[in-house]
Each structure stands twice: as C-alpha cells, then as structure tokens.
Amino acid sequence: MTTADDPMHALDLKAEVRRAMASLETPAPYGGSTTSDLSIDEELNLHSIGWEPVELVSGLSVVSVPWGAWNWGQGEISAASEAHEQAFRYAIARLHNDAAAAGGHGVVGVHIARSVHPRHIELALLGTAVRPIGASVVTEHDVFVSDLSARDFTLLMVSGWQPLGLAYGASFVYAPRRSVGAVLQQRSQNVELTNFTEAMYSAREGAMERMQAMALALKGTGVVDVTVIEGPMPFAPHAVEFASWGTVVRRATDVHRRLHPRMVVSLDDPVVLFDARTLS
Amino acid sequence: MSDATNDLPEATGHRLEELEHGLFTSDLSVNEFLLIKEVGFHPVGFVMGSSIYHTGFQTRKWGQSQELTKLTEAMYNARELAMTRMEEEAAELGADGVVGVRLDVNYYEWGKDAAEFIAVGTAVKAEDGVSRLNKLGRPFTSDLSGQDFWTLLQTGYLPQGLVMGTCVYHIAHRGLGQTLSTTGQNVELPNFTQALYEARELAMTRMQDEATRLEASGIVGVRLEEKSHQWGSHTIEFLSLGTAVRQTSSEVTLAKPTTIISLDN
Amino acid sequence: MGNPSGDLPEAVERRFAAGAFSSGLSVPDFAACLDMGFEPIGLVQGFCAMQWGWYTMGGAFRRGFSPYGGAPGDYLENYQCPHGMRSAEHRAWGQNYEQSWIEGAWREGFTSAYSRMLEEAIALGAHGVVGVLDTVGEISDLGVIEFHIRGTAIRVTGAPPSPVTPWTTYLAGQRLTKIFEAGYVPVSIIASVASVRVWASCITEYLLEGLGMSMWAANSGPAEVEQMVSARTAAREIVRAHARQQLDGDALHGVDVLVSEREFERGDMEIQCLLRGNRLRRFKDFDPLPVPQPTVRLS
Secondary structure, three states, rough: OOOOOOOOOOOHHHHHHHHHHHHHHOOOOOOOOOOOOOOOOHHHHHOOOOEEEEEEEEEEEEEEEOOOOOOOOEEEEEHHHHHHHHHHHHHHHHHHHHHHHHHHOOOEEEEEEEEEOOOOEEEEEEEEEEEEEOOOOOHHHHHHEEOHHHHHHHHHHOEEEEEEEEEEEEEEOOOOOOOOOHHHHHOOOOOEEEEEEEHHHHHHHHHHHHHHHHHOOOOOOOOOOEEEEEEEOOOOEEEEEEEEEEEEEEEEEOOOOOOOOOEOOOOOOOOOOOOOOOOO | OOOOOOHHHHHHHHHHHHHHOOOOOOOOOOHHHHHHHHHOOOEEEEEEEEEEEEEOOOOOOOOOOOOOOOOOHHHHHHHHHHHHHHHHHHOOOOEEEEEEEEEEEEEOOOOEEEEEEEEEEEEEOOOOOOOOOOOOOOOOEOOHHHHHHHHHOOOOOOEEEEEEEEEEOOOOOOOHHHHHHHOOOOOHHHHHHHHHHHHHHHHHHHHHHHHOOOOOOOOEEEEEEEEOOOOOOOEEEEEEEEEEEEEEEOOOOOOOOOOOOOOOO | OOOOOOOOOHHHHHHHHOOHHHOOOOOOHHHHHHHHOOEEEEEEEEHHHHHHHHOOOOOHHHHOOOOOOOOOOOOOOEEEEOOOOOOOOOOOEEEEEEEEHHHHHHHHHHHHHHHHHHHHHHOOOOOOOEEEEEEEEEEOOOOOEEEEEEEEEEEEOOOOHHHOOOOOOOOOHHHHHHHHOOOOOEEEEEEEEEEEEEEOOOHHHHHHHHHOOHHHOOOOOOOOOOHHHHHHHHHHHHHHHHHHHOOOOOOOEEEEEEEEEEEOOOOOOEEEEEEEEEEEOOOOOOOOOOOOEEEOOOO
C-alpha cells in the first residue's frame, strides 16, 4: 500500500541505493551464504510473514520398470504403478534429507520434472528450503515439501493454513480388450463402451485414492493445487496412465482468516510484464 | 528520400481525409487507447509504409570475414523508405508521432531476391495543439506500446524516432588445415570473436548515429536481431533497433508503485 | 586478449564517443532506473567464440580396455560388472566421471565474454551493469560456440567514479528496486556449469533399457538405478558447489538451473547442468515488510 506509515515506502530510495553501493567497497559485514531460486517478489512475500530462504535443494530418483511390464494383460500394471510410487518416495526422501541438512523447515516452489519411459521412470525435484527467520534446525521428519510457490505459501500462512507435504498417487492400467464379436456388433452403433468406461474410472479412482490416503497419513484436511496427468502411454497405446500429486494442507489456527481482497482494474495488456530480459 | 513529401499512391488520399474529420482507426487495445489519452494524446489513424526492394547479390570471399556493404545498404534503404512513407502518411494526418511501430520483412513467391519491407503503426496527435515534431521537423516514430508510451512520458522523456542500424556480414569458412589443427580442443577462435564483435558494433554505431542526428539524449529498448534471410548460414544481418528519446522535463511524475499480491491466476 | 581497455574494437570507441546513450532497457525498466537515481550510459557487451567438441578424455574406444583414472579432486565412480564376464556385448565395468576440462573451457569462454563486457563498462565509467542477458549458442553449422553477454551500463547521477569494479546483475526495473529496498546490493552475476559423463555398466543398461544379460539381473521388481541417480545427483551438487565457491559470504538469489542430457551412443551420455543467479550482498539488517494488499482483477 502506498501510505506514509508503510516503512518500505517511507525510505528515500535514492539515498538507500547510494548507501548500498558504498557498502560494496568493504567486505561483507553480514554472513549467511544463502542460495535460492526465488524471485525477489517471492522472497519479499516470505519475509512479510517472517520466513527466509536458506538453500537450493534437490532430490531425484530413477527407478527401473521390470521387463515385460507393458505387455498386453488385464487390470492394473502394478509393476509400473509401484515403480512410480518408489520414484516419488525416494526423490522426496532425498529432498527432505537435503533440506534438513541445510537447516530448512520446509521446501517451497518444488519444481517436479517427471518422465515415464518404457523401462524406467525418472523424477527430479528442485526447490528452495525455507525457515522462520533465524529458526533452529528441526528433525528431517518435520520438514514439509510443497510444490506451491512462495507466493501461494505466503497466502496460505496468512489465512491460517499450513502445508504438510506432497501427496501423490499413480495407476497404470491396460485398456480392456473387446471380443471380436463385440467389435463387429458395435461397429455400426453409437453405444457406450461400458467396459472401457469402467476401466478408466477405476484407474482414476485408484490414483486419487492413493493420493488421499497419503494426505490422511500426513494428518491433512485437504489437498490443494492438484496436478492430474492422464492418457495413453506414447510407447504403449494399450496402456493408460493416471497420475496426480498436490500439496497437503491443514488449518494451523482456530479459524480461517479471510483475506478481503481489493478489486483492481488492470490497464496492462497480457504481454506487458516487468522483465529485465528485453534485450533479445 | 525525405524531401519527397507527396509521393503517396492516390488511393490513400480519400481515407486520410475521412480521418481528419474525426474518425480514427488504430490497432491499439482499449487499454493502450486510454493510456494514450491519459497523457494528452489522441490517435488519428493507422498508418503504414511499404517498399519492395530487390536486395541483389554480392560476392563473398570463402575464407574472409567481411561486411557486405551493398547488402547492408540495400537492407537499410529499404527499411528507411518504408519508414519514411509511414511518416508521410502520419504528417498528412497532422500527427505529432507514431506509436507501436512494427517493422516486418516479407518474402513472396513471385519475387526471388525481392523482399517487401513494411512499417505500420498508429499516428497520434497532442491534444494541446503544441507541436511535438522532432528535430528534423517530422513526426516522431517509436515501437513503444501504449503502456510504455504512458510510462515514458511520466519520466519526462519524449520519443524522437525509431532508430536502427544494420550490418550484413559474411563470416569466413574455415580452411581444412585450420579445422584439423584445433580438433579435439575447446579453444577460443579470436578471429571469430573479432568478426562478430565488429559486425554488431557497426550496427549499433549506425543506430547511435541516427539518434545523434535527432539530438536525442538516449535510446531505450535496444534490440539486437540476427537473421540469415536467404543468403545461406554464413551471411548474417545484424540489425539493432531502439527508440531514441529526449528529456523534455526533469520532473518525474511517476507515482510510487503499490505492492499488491494478485489472487488472479 | 587479457589486456583491459586496449583490445576494444575501434567501433566501440566510436560508439561510446557519441553523445546519446543506448540502453537495452524496456521503458518500465528505464523508468525504474531513473527512480533509483541511475542514468543509463550505454549498452555494453562482450563476446567469445570458441571451437567446441564433445570429445571424451583419451578417445571413446580406449575406454573399452581400462577405466579412466580421473583427475585429482574430480567426481569419479566405478561400477564393476558382478558377472565376471567380458564380451563386446557385455561391459566389464561402468563409470561416472566429471569432465572438468569441459567445465574449464566453458568457464573460460564465459569469463572472457564477461570480462570484455566489464571492460566496456569501465571504459564508460559505469558504477554497475543492469539487465544482463547471456546467450551461449552455436553459430550456424560451424562447430563454433559463441558466448555473448550484454547489459546496460549505469552511473549513479552525480556520483564520482567508483574505485571498485562495476557490479552486475541479471535484474532490472522494479525487481532491482525491490532488491535495494530489501536491504541487498548486487555484486555480480554468477554462472557455473557441471558436466558428468556416464558410461553405463551392464546392470545400469539392463535396468534402463532392458538390454544385455537379463538372466543375471537379480531382481524382478522395480529397482532404483543407482548409477544414474548418483551421476545426476553429482552433476547438481558440482554445479552448486562451483557457484558457492564464487559467493565469498554473499547470497545467491534467483537461481535458474538448466539440466540437459545427451546420448552420444548407446550407454554413453553426458549430463550437463548450467546454473545462473545473482550474487547479492546484504548491506543492512532485515526489515520486515507488511504483507502486500491482496487484489482480484475485475475482468
């Protein structure tokens, strides 16, 4: 807000800049070599609720899918589902480890790079470990991991909610076969292919149930910002994938605090954004 | 090029007359339109200029990096012609300047080695009737959007013209001996570094010379573009473009931005 | 080329002598610059073109006979074949190793271009360079890689020339304003690269692609591919360690990590990590800000 009582804007910017530059002539007076992939907006958001970035952290995993897993069959391809679950579990565990070692209480803005190949599933997580300013180290068990941006994290905290961790679930299934008779019979009709519908339904349900079970295990009351991926595998069109993940949240205060947003009309066109990278 | 004030095709005459009687056309968005009105300008019409140019050919030496001056001249003149014609349309409308200028090059099936250079933009006129023509007595041109135009005027600067410089450069092929002797090493090739340096600097210097002619205090939003057009991969056009600006008042009226956190996706 | 200010091309000096400044800043960034009390003085840039090859140490075929020994201090891991057999199809060993010569060549190219840009900035009497943009790209089909770094040199209006090297940052505009308001001052841009070569062992090949001797594979369920996890983790750790070495007690902000992998032939690949960010120094104590006003756009 542009008000006189706002300490940020009470500053004389030009004087502040000169003071800042003068400090370059002497060695760093304040220690603390932090690294982060947050933007300045995200860092200021974190600061406004008393949190700070600590360290850039990563966790990854590559899990093999056993030979023959995608061959024609029926029901769930449990080897693939299991490999997917393992890849997430190992990668998150390593991220936890990395964050706890750096002194973080949680990891925000986790970027999830995932790819499913015929013989292996790859997962790479990258995010910034954060903590309440100056807070001491917590045990690895208490570190939360979230794919919410620092901005979303701030808004959640301001409203009285806290992230608890990532929940995920995946289910790979074979598309059911139709008998030759059925194919011939259905060729000229507009009918629902009920066995297909059912198979898709149960696969979707399977993935969501796994995610929900994990959320409950984390003692969460909700999952926000859920990403859903579904469709046939490019390398095995008769196999279908359903995968979902999101951040588990729980209310941290007695009541939900309303934000009361202000309405604004923006005169920016979508392409007009502040960005230094204009020189291209 | 600039002394020919009335060589516009006849067909445009009628449209311009209509515009002077109050109707304007523009490719500005509503946001841009309102912001331009906010700083006391009125759009008077959509203007364009075009030039179809035969870019010709110039022999290059296989092993030597050099500027291809004939091609450089052709690329420069063609753009300059298109721009000048657009300025003429704007002057005809009594405009003070043109905003949102886009420069494009089109190649057509029917004309080998010929290219059409087009400049389009929206002509604007100051509502207070005080002339904002540039030092050369011509409407200013700029590639600024309506938002940028508004912001720039808040800082006490006024656009003077879209300035550009170009340099068509041939980068030497490397002799077989040279290639073999450095195989297996990642090493600097000083000749290449020097050639690329030179080509881009030439383009930028030419752009800067244009700004100096306009007695501008500076150029904002400089872009460096590299294109091979239809000459093959060793011949590259380095084009630098920007809007020359002049400080007209030392008063900065830009308000302190409010820090907000948007709940929109 | 190491001799400062002496090797600027003639054209640069002519450009700098001209009266008007040039800047790569957009109008909003330009406005923010004036707000901070900076005046843009010129677009500055530096280049370095390098011959580039993705060769392996000692040539690829040599590795069929004995593992690479590794350079001192570099990451290196060997994976022995547990089956005790050797043939053209079955690899007796696998290896992960850091290609420090590639990292070194990359650093040399980047640093040369960077210091040439700084020379230009110093020649202009700049205090800092804002809105830095770097590109590393191949020049057509020449087997040449060009490092090109550019930015807008600025001077604090009315201040004497600085005794220290100009600071540099990828940021400009309001983002930079907020850096100062948050109590930071930019020091320099930071870029580092890590390159890890993976020569897959028989087990890794089997787990990744199902190739080789399946009857020796002990497990039939999903299993983690240790060699790949190790190589990828190492690449990310090396790149972070390189960056941290350049910090000297300062903070690294707004990091961007790009990971690329290329496979040269079956079972032979390179993992490359590129990290870029802004080195910032805290010049005053942290001063908490109010939570920004939440807004909803009416549209």
